[in-house]
Structures are given as structure tokens and as C-alpha cells.
Amino acid sequence: MPKLGMEPIRRAALLKATIDEVAAAGSLDVTVGRIARRAGVSSALAHHYFGGKEDLLLAAMRHILTLYGGAVRAALAGADGPRARLDAIVRAGFEAEQFSGDVVGAWLNFYVAAQGSPRAQRLLSVYQGRLRSNLLHALRPLAGARAGVAADTAAALIDGLYIRAALSPAKADPSRAADKVLDVLDLMIAAGA
Amino acid sequence: MPKLGMEPIRRAALLKATIDEVAAAGSLDVTVGRIARRAGVSSALAHHYFGGKEDLLLAAMRHILTLYGGAVRAALAGADGPRARLDAIVRAGFEAEQFSGDVVGAWLNFYVAAQGSPRAQRLLSVYQGRLRSNLLHALRPLAGARAGVAADTAAALIDGLYIRAALSPAKADPSRAADKVLDVLDLMIAAGA
Amino acid sequence: MPKLGMEPIRRAALLKATIDEVAAAGSLDVTVGRIARRAGVSSALAHHYFGGKEDLLLAAMRHILTLYGGAVRAALAGADGPRARLDAIVRAGFEAEQFSGDVVGAWLNFYVAAQGSPRAQRLLSVYQGRLRSNLLHALRPLAGARAGVAADTAAALIDGLYIRAALSPAKADPSRAADKVLDVLDLMIAAGA
Amino acid sequence: MPKLGMEPIRRAALLKATIDEVAAAGSLDVTVGRIARRAGVSSALAHHYFGGKEDLLLAAMRHILTLYGGAVRAALAGADGPRARLDAIVRAGFEAEQFSGDVVGAWLNFYVAAQGSPRAQRLLSVYQGRLRSNLLHALRPLAGARAGVAADTAAALIDGLYIRAALSPAKADPSRAADKVLDVLDLMIAAGA
DNA sequence: AATGAATGAGGATTCATTCAT
């Protein structure tokens, strides 16, 4: 008994199922069938709504990016002053509720798999660009000319901590990971002054 | 025209072909057939010598690890004093000739795919353990009690720079990447003194 | 042109095709592809419905056993008295319509191939147990203490006649085969009295 | 270091390995590679000496038949009188040392697989003809006109006991199997008198 | 709106067989 207005519900369920399945599998080597079963629908429906497997995966990647963007924006809204903005940006990536657990594992897989897909790469550059520009904006008043290098270093460190968090069997403490990044940034700021 | 003593030659060719193919594909989603064709042999031969696809991929991973280990050991041999050792460890990862180009791309894929395979995970922990212990050994005289945190931070930063090097379309300058890591380490050492 | 409710139809067609193909090949060395083609479907569908080759073969074996069981039960229903029951049991095996022709050839292959497969062996022991208990039940009033040996001998003779029927190029007369078994049983019964 | 005169040794080793392997596998689904390894030679040598897989299997079948023929001939040589000849024929099949254990298992597989191969079928008919003529020859003085039916029944019973011996997990007592056949024959003889 | 039915394409793997040495 299909009902009206199911589309957004099904789409959301499929996106969540995709993220969960990728995280559970630990790789993008997931089947549309398994994703659909996890979402409680037929695989045909996944095609109906998303067009194909690649589109579904990209939509899931975009979904994660949207969650991330929202978390950062929210954190920045309450931040006062450059140092507080820095704090908000870094912690948002690690601590946002929606961004913990399986999402990180899925994200990493998308991240790496982007190598092969131009469409995924374009999505990635959105994330990288946004992160860099946020960091840069907050760092400029603090580190002046060295803001660029500092932003690049911090961004790389964030990615490295992500990869390690996703891969280590023991759930790493996200708060401690953010501390590491901020400590490095503080050192760089102090050195530049 | 079968000749004698081909085994080591074929094995080496297949390992190189595996690394190249993984790097070219940008994922572990490669077929044994393509790897074999790249190596100039039939896919049956790949199975004959390695047993199966997973074994072949693991052997390639192990091969990269061996190259990396050799590069680090060689660099450490000529290093005098803790700071020079640090330099050697970090630069070896980025600059060793054998470790440039496609190898990094392949490595990253193995790295991430390790999530699913216990055997790959064991291999990974060899690399992580070796890197951490090398860094720790060199950092202890310089950073004292903070050596542990510094080593973790440096290791994560290295991974992050790897991931970005592998993903950025433009070939990143490996020397500049090493500089970033060493700069951060120097700041941490100075702060700890 | 997919229609609804095809599953039972396809399953039945695949089971029949399996039996025919095994009989035609004279061995279990048949391919899923050939079975599927004979059933008029793709090999993928055979996997979809049965899970795999072994499951398909086992299902076919079970199917034959079901036919056989039904034939025996039907024959026993109309049998009055121990001697008539004996007659029914023996003739059912040889004369049941569903049990003639290719089915015997297929059965024999399953029978022998059971050596290697525990699951097939379990299925076989169902047949052997059923046959023995049927014979025993009818023989006890007639042969007393010698019923056990008589049942074993008759069961072995039945198997031997099967094997020869399946292997001889000329179609053996099933009625005459049943006569041979019953003659032996009558002799044993008379000797025991 | 190949030596001269190895051919008969290698051939015998390969035949024995074939029989053992078929018995161990419980089916004719054995690889030339495994047979060769069991014989301690390369698979190429098996082809060199026998031409191909089918030839090797047929040679093994013929080998078993030769062993069987020898055992019967030897038993018949010491048999005095028709009843003793009967005894010798039946017991030879079950008790000949060379014909116990794995050989029966292998034999059964050859026996059934003969359905598909005309060459194997010809070999089989040698066995069946020999057995029937031996039985007939001994039965004629004892059963007169009923010798034909008696021989057929005994032959089928022997085959049935073989199949059960080969398939039952517990090693059946070969002496008791022979007794069953002889008991039936004695009953038929007595009934015909 | 949703799915059961069905398949084509593709991939890992196995194996008999060949050949130069």
C-alpha cells in the first residue's frame, strides 16, 4: 500500500542506509541490494529515486557534507573573536553529534575513493575549500602572513586524525583529537607573533 | 617459451603491476585480469603464484612496506643525533625515490581498505608501530615527557599530508610536506623546553 | 515480461531441468548454465532461487525422494496384509510413473555422489531408513527373526537392480526387476517358516 | 636425475594414486594435479605417460578389473565342484585383499560414471560379462534352467552390496556380504531342485 | 508508490593441457 508523500522519507532512509552500510563494510564495496534491504525497500526503488549506484553514493557523500557544513555554521554562529572561531571550526569537525561514529568511517571511504571519480572530486574540493577558507579567515588576524601555511598544516592534521580515528579499533577521543590540532595552531600562532 | 627461474621475475612484475594498477584505478577495485595483463601474463599465472586476489593485494602492501622500511633504515644509518634522526625519519617517508608517485596512491588505498581485512590491519599496525617507535626514539631526548604526544601528532600529520598528496591533482612538493611536519615538531620541541 | 507468482513455476522447472540434465549427462558434472538453459531461464535466476549449485542439486535429490515417498505411500494405502504390503513397497520403487526413465539415472548419480557431501548423505539415509523400515514392518509377520536379514538383502538387491537398470543401454523391464526381488523375498520367507 | 627403466614404476604409481585419489574424493571429480602430486610426479608426466585425464581414469579402471580378474581366477583354481566354484566367485569379489578398502570406493565411481563414456561402458561390460559367465558356468549344474535368472539376481545383489559397502560410513563386513549372496543362491538352487 | 522477476555483463578461480628445456 504505497502512500503519498513517501519520497522524502524513502530518500532519507536510503541515504542513511548507504552511510551505515559503507561504514559497516569499511569500504565502498557495498551492493545496492544490501543498502536497499537495510532501508527496508527494494533495490529497484533505490534506482527509481537515485538513478544508479554512483548517484546514490554521491548523494550520500553530499549528505555528509551538508551535515558537516551545518555543524560548522552553527558553531561559528556562537563564536566570538578569531581564536574562538578557530576553536569552533576545529571542534565542529570532530565533535558534531551527527559527525561521529559511522559517519566518519563512511566519510573516509568517500574521501579516498574520490580519486577515481571526477564528480566525487568536485564534491571533495567543496569540503577542502570550505575548511581552508574558514581556517584562513580565522587565522589571518592571528598569524598574519603565516596564516596560509598554518591553515594547510591544520587541514592536513585534521585529515590525518580522521583517518586514524576511523581506522583504530578503539574509538579515539574526539575531544583530544581537536586539542591536538588547536595546540599546534596555538604554537604556530605564537611563533608567528 | 617457458624458461627456468622465471618465478621471482614474474612475482616482482605482478607486484609492480598491482601497485601501478591500484594507483591508476584509484581504488582496490581492480581485476586480477587487468593486473595480469599489465604484467604481461595471464590471470591464471597470478593465481598460480599468489594463490588469489587477496593474497596478491596483501603481498603488494607488504612490498610497499618493505620498500618504506628500507628507505627509513638507510636514512637513519647516516643520521647523527636526535634532530638529524627526526629529519631522516620524516623525509624518508616523503622523499624516498621508491615511495613517490604511484606508490603513495596505492598505499593510501591499502591503508583505508585495511578496515575490512584483519590481515591487512596486522600489516598496517606494523607500519604504524614502526613509525611511532622511530619518532618516539628520536623525540625522547628532545621533548622529554611530551615526546608521546608529539609523535602522535607528527604521525597523524604525516598521514594527512599523504592523503592530500595522493588526492590533489597537482603533484605536491614532497620536500615542502616534510618541512611542514618538521616545523611542527620543532615548535613542539621548543615549547616543551 | 515478468509476471507475478512465477517463483513456484520457476523452481519446479529448474528442478525438473536438473534431473533431466543429470540423467542426460550421466553424471553430476553438469553446469548451472546448461540446467538453466534447459529450464528456459538464465543461470542467474537459478542462483537467485536456489542459492548455488550444490543447493540446486540437493533440492533435486530431495524432490526425487519426495516423489518416491509419495509413490510408496500411495501403494501402501491400497495394500491389504503383509505380503501385499511387500509387493506394494517393492513395485512402487520400480514402477511408479514418476520414478521411471531419467529419474532413475539421476537418482543413481546422486546416490553415489553422496559419498562426498554430508548433506547429501543425510538425505540418502532418509531414503535408506524409510525403505528398510517399510520392508521390516511388512516382513516381521512373515519372516520373524530373519526379517532383518531379509530386509537388508532385499534393499541391497533393489539398489543393485537400479544400478543395472540405469547402466544398461536397453531399458530393462521394471516389472521383471520387481519380480526378482519378490521371488527372493518369498524364498527367504518360505525358508524361515 | 631421471633414470632408465622408470616408466613401469611411474605408471604403476600413477594408477595407484588415481585409485586412491578417486576413493578419497568419493567421486571422479579429481584433478590430474592432485593425482600426480600423490604419485610424487609432475602433472605433465601423467599426460606424458597416459595421454590425458580420461585415458588415465580408464587405465585405472582397467587396472582394477585386472586385479579382480586375477583374484577370481586364483580362487577358482582351488575350487572343487560347482558349489565350491560359486563360493569362490562370490567371495573373490568381496574378500580379495587387493579388492578391499579404497578400491571398492573407486570402483563404484567408475561403475556409475560409465554411463557417459562409451569406452568405460565397454570396460564395464567386460566385468559384467565375466561375472555373469562365471556364475552361469557354476550354476548350470546346480540350477538347470533357472541358472540364468539366478545368475542375474546374484550379480545384481553383488552390485547392490558393493554400493552399500562403499557408501556406508561403517566398514561393512565383507564376509557377511558374501554370505548374503550365497544364502540367496542356495535358496534359489534348492527351490529349483 | 513500489516491487518481484529476470538478465547480461563481468570477475575470481580452477584445470587440463602444451611446450621448451
Add this chain to the structure above:
DNA sequence: GATGAATGAATCCTCATTCAT
């Protein structure tokens, strides 16, 4: 006399995708 090297062909199986309902 014997084998290591190598492969083509075949087979099982999986999966994304399509389509009628």
C-alpha cells in the same frame, strides 16, 4: 626422463539494472 612455466577455456557466482505490473 621429467618438469617448471604458462595459458585458454570453462564455470560458478554476483550485481547493477530494467521492466511489467
